[in-house]
Amino acid sequence: MLGILFLQKIRLREFNPLYLRILSHNKTIYHEKYFTQTCIIDVYSKNFLKGVSNMKKLLTGNEATARGAWEAGVHFASAYPGTPSTEILETMANYKEVYSEWAPNEKVAVEASVGASIAGARSLAAMKHVGMNVAADPIFTYAYLGVNGGYVVVTADDPGLHSSQNEQDNRYYARHAKMPLIEPSDSQEAKDFIKEAYEVSERFDVPVLFRLTTRICHSYSLVELEDRKEVEVKKYKRNIQKFVATPAANRVHHVELEEKLKKLEEYANNETKLNREEINSDEIGIITSGISYQYAKEVFGEDASYLKLGFTFPIPKEKIRNFAKKVKKIYVIEENEPFLETEIKALGIEVTGKDKIPLTGELNPDIIREALLGEKRETVQPNPEKIVARPPTLCSGCPHRGMFFELSKKKGAVITGDIGCYTLGSADPLNAMDTVICMGAGVSAAHGFAKVFERTNQKRKVFGVVGDSTFFHSGITSLLDIVYNKSNATIIILDNRITAMTGHQENPGTGYSLMREKTDEVDFEKLVRAIGIKHVRTINPNNLDEVKESIDETMELEEPSVIITRYPCVLKKLHEEEKEEFAPVQHIYKVNTEKCSKCKMCLKIGCPSISFDKETGAYIDPNSCVGCSVCAQVCTFDAIEKVGV
The missing domain is CATH 3.30.70.20 (Alpha-Beta Plaits)
Incomplete structure (x- = not known):
């Protein structure tokens, strides 16, 4: 049983610059490349083909990345879910040759996968761009130490802030951490490039940063499947000098790493096929990488020559100098920061880039066309008077609604929020949130507020709101801070029984693992009591009397307290154990x-x-x-x- 939802033989025709739309079983799929050939297309299925070579399949960049890692012989993968990276590990879990797990946060995911790498297994950690901030500590150190089994960190950046609190450009992490950087431009490259990333990692004894962006993560394109390369787990040999990061050892490792970077630059210039020229014209040359290559091709077509960089750090300086000699004018097209442009200008090469191309937001062909060619395509202009504002809102039946409704009545109270779908509690008409900063800050910031109010004699109550998965991610240590430093903030843990915002991934509070195995379920009450919280109450958030009573109980407390709202996300498919506790409503x-x-x-x-x-x-x-x-x-x-x- 191959597990194919639908298989159809079709003729793909040239639709440039349009997207090809394939309709199958009420499923619409877009892919961003055009082809002129007859081929077999396996429409998206969660049951991925295994051991089948030379079959083409529509995959997203995330799915292709997982497929490539599987083909490369990866044995261990860990991640914390976060859009746009989530589907990498969800896909990996379908490959039983790979042990896959959700970690409590990105730092733990990296540390666990680093341990697996040192043990000798090809390993992977995946995260969205802000997750790199959480995981930076072990990543920077592992770059110094070097690997045993090949090691790749996948960062999924989010230009345009489609689902994030910033649009940081994680290419700078490669330079900062001194790691080689690889960037694919479509799903086929995502699959192929990550396989080379493991070869680079083991050949040069370095971890590799593999950068995707939202448009690559979630767009479909055809991918040719190959068989898995069975890579044996290397023998682990105890090596204190290599893997114990003491100052004395790492002074030596730093020097060694600088030498590795020189060899990696030679590789980027002379060996890798990830950096390639496409010579069409001597008038215009374009240096680009990632999804920007696709946009540039759509705008300029065969009227320009291209230096497409897939191996972008260390930057291939000689390759860039040679390309610059072949064209009269150079455009550097890249999203967000002038990562490539700054390096190229440092070589003394005159280029046009961020002086015309926007620094912020996601690029698209129309933006590039207007910025560089001064051309603006005619489009249908909407009538702003007839556009109805439809801001996001909590779903009908969301278990967070009752809590935010009651909190909104507490005039003068401060409510520090966190990252999750409950962030929507800040919107009208609830308007029940003062701050949102990052994962876990809903707890930590509440402590800061409470201490300032205490020291300035302001009688204002502070509530910190955090989701179940976010509490496991970063909230536990923040709650320790509250207990240890004697804050009187009230922390509300919104336990909707799943990691909801990123698409219903399991977490330590659900009782199931990523690989669908039953596991121990963390008891929130026992956990917070063990930390030192004495005043704890678990409530049904749809019972407003319970909600109001639990809030009122904490208003005058001179000690920290925790309220746990326990009720599943309205969209959640209940586990068998939950059906008895949360019987489906029939009215x-x-x-x-x-x-x-x-x-x-x-x-x-x-x-x-x-x-x-x-x-x-x-x-x-x-x-x-x-x-x-x-x-x-x-x-x-x-x-x-x-x-x-």
Whole structure:
């Protein structure tokens, strides 16, 4: 059984610059390359073909990266889920030859995979770009030590901040940590390049940084599958001088690393096929990498020559100098920071880059065309007066809604938030969040606020809000800070039984691993009590009386406290163990228009299932209502009634 959802033989025609759309079983797939050939396409399936060579398949960049690592003989992979990188490990979990796991955070993922690498296995860690900030400590040190089994860190950057709090350019981590940097431009390259990354890692005794971006991670293109290369786990030999990072040892390792970088630059100039020239014209030359290469090709086509860099650090200086001699004018096209441009200008080569191409946001062909050629394509212009603002909101039935509704009533209280879908509690009409900084800061910042208010005699209550997965990621140590330094902040752990925002990944609180194995489930109450919290309460967040009572209990406390809201995400597929505790609701709610006073109180909970008409009053969409009952509890006129059992 090959596990193919759908197999179809079609003729792919040239659609440049349009995307090819393939419709199959109500599934729309886009791929960003065009082909003129007859081929077999295996439409996306979670059951990936194994041991089948020379078959082409539509894969996202994330799926192709996992496939390439599997083909390269990887044995160990660890990650913390984060868009746009999440699907790398989800895909890897389908390959049973690889041990795959969700780690509590990116630092742990790197440390665990480094341990596996030192033990002799080809290993991988994956994360979104801000995860590199969390994992930087072990990454920088491992660059000094060198590897045993090949080691690759995948960073998935997010130009345009589609799902992130910043758009940092992690290519600078390669230079800062002194690691070779490899960047693919599509799914085929993602699969092929990561295989070379492991060869580079073991040949030069270095960890490798493998950079993707959102557009590559989530776009489909054809990939030719190959068999797995079985790479034996190398024998582990105890080597204190190499793997114990003492100052004395690392003074030597630093010198050795600088020598490795010189050899890597020679490799980038003379050996690797990841850096290549495409000579078409002597008028315009374009130096580019990653997805920017695809955009440049769409704009300039055969009217320009290209130096496409896939191995971008150490930068191939001689290759760049030779290319510059072949063209009259050079454009450097890259997203975000002038990483390549700065290096090229340092070589004394005159180029056009960020003086015309935007420094911020995600690039696309239209932006490049207008910036460099002064051409603007005609497009349909929307009428701004007819565009309805549709900001994101908590889902109908979201278990976080009741908590934020009650917190919003506590005027003068400060609510420090965290990274997760509950960040939407900051939006109107709930408007129940003061800060969002990074993973775990919902807890730590609450402590900082509370201490300042205490020392300046301000009687203001501070609540820190953090999700279950985020608490495991960074909140535990922050809560230790609160206990140790005697803060009176109240921390609210929103346990919706899954890592919801990134697509429902398991975490230490769900009882299941990435590889779908049952495991021990962390008990939040026992954990926070062990840390030193004495005032702990677990509540049903859809019961507003419980929510209000638990908040009020903490208002005058002179000690730290924790409230745990335990109720699954409304979109979660319940485990068998959860079905008894959280029996599916069989009813919904409707508005009795005769009782509705049109007070609009129900609108204050921000439920997308509730709308309002001036003539008839409130209305609940029966197609999206999930029967959480929060609206019925806030209605003071009993106008919202249960329908069903």
